[in-house]
Amino acid sequence: MSFGRLSLTGLVSILTACAATENYNPLEDYEQLTPVTRLETPVARANSQFSEEEVNRGRYLVGLLGCGSCHTNGALVGTPDNSQLLAGSDTGIAYSNPLANRNPGVVYPSNLTPDMDTGIGSWDVDDIIRMLQTGVDRHSGQTLPVMPWPSYANISAEDSRAIAGYLLSLPPVRHDVPENVRPGQRATAPFVHFGVYQSRE
Ligand code: HEC
Secondary structure, X not given: OOOOOOOHHHHHHHHHHHXXXXXXXXXXXXXXXXXXXXXXXXXXXXXXXXXXXXXXXXXXXXXXXXOHHHHXXXXXXXXXXXXXXXXXXXXXXXXXXXXXXXXXOEEOOOOOOOOOOOOOOOOOHHHHHHXXXXXXXXXXXXXXXXOOHHHHOOOOHXXXXXXXXXXXXXXXXXXXXXXXXXXXXXXXXXXXXXXXXXXXX
C-alpha cells in the first residue's frame, strides 16, 4: 500500500494525534485565566556601540510594543517574574487549535537578553532588525506569526535599530526556554492559547 509522500514517521504522528483526540474534552484540559500584567522594562547598561538616546528610545518602544508581555516568564498568565524581564517564557503559546486537537503545536517566546548561550548574545543589529521586519531568524528560518512580526513590518530603520540597541545593552540573563513543540507532540511545559473563532452560521 502506498501513502504517497507521507513518511512512516509522519503516519505514526498522525495516528498518535488521532488517538489522543478520541473522546477528547478540552474543558478537562483548560481553565479560564484573567491575566492582568503590568510590566517594567529593565534598565540597560552603557554600551559604546549605541548612543544613550538610541537605547532610551529602544526601551520606550519595547515597553510600548509589549514585547515583555510574551517574552517575560509568567507574564502570559498574569504573574510576571520581575527578575527575568525579557528573558523568555516557560509558558508557551499554542498555534494550532487545542479545542480540536489535544496536542497543539506550541512556541515558547525566546530569551531576548544578550546571554550568549540562552539569549540573543550572538545576534547582531541586522539579525534583530530582520526578525522584526520579516520574521526570519538568524538561521534563515521563518518564524510563525505568533511572534507578531507582521505588525512590526513597517517599523522604521531608526526605530528597529533603537530596539536592537536596547536589547543588546540589557544585562544578560541566563534562562533557557522550553523547546518548541510540533502539532501532535505532547507539550511538557504549559502553554496558553489565543484563538479567533468565527460562528459557522
Ligand atoms: C504575542 C507574543 C509576542 C510578542 C508581543 C513579541 N514576541 Fe517575539 N517572539 C514570540 C515567540 C513565540 C517567539 C518564538 C518564535 C519561534 O520560536 O518560532 C518570538 C521570537 C522572537 C525573536 C527571535 C529570538 C530567537 O532567539 O530566535 C526575537 C528577536 C523577538 N521575538 C523579538 C521581539 C520584540 C523585539 C518584540 C517587541 C517589539 C516581540 N518579540 C514581541 C512572541 C512574541
